[in-house]
Amino acid sequence: MKKIVLLCAAGMSTSMLVNKIRESAEKEGYECQVDAYPIAEATQRCEDADAILLGPQVRFQESKIKKLLPAIPVESIDMQSYGAMDGQKVLLQARKMIGEE
Template sequence: MAEKKPIKVLIVCAIGMSSSLLESKTIEAAKTQGFDLEMHAITTPDVGRYDFKEKYVDMVLVAPQVRYKRKSITEMASPYGTVVENIESVTYGMVDGEKLFEQIKEALNL
């Protein structure tokens, strides 16, 4: 039986502090459901230098405070099959890892 590949997700935010907490809660939610989730928070300047071709990710989640960057992020990532979505303000503010993982599963048809 082939091993399942991990789900790879980036969170794009302003400075990464609150996103790192959401990251750990979302990874925990995925683990309890039997999924292997690799998630990393990066800043908006870093996403501008990110090589989506070489460092493939399944999905990019855009934090509420930088949602104005979604269009440019989509232009960079979508040619490589990466899904780009905004994180809902309530999900982000409540640091709701379970709700965010549900969004990931729905967007990636898991």
């Protein structure tokens, strides 16, 4: 099972998006664990992640997270997908990062 982690400023603004991603994964029959955490907890929470997605409000920290966790793919969620809470599009982004799409 793949582990997808979303990071944001406090770990709360992404909780709705996490639910949308889980719903999309269930519809597709894709088994994954999706969680959201504050970016301050990245090193504690993400060391076993398969993909790390950053909320738009913390995208400026992308290079820092890539340096802290160099073995894990890290990308920012585009504003449009995030604003629309498009779980399907964000799941597709994560799957591409993992190398499954």
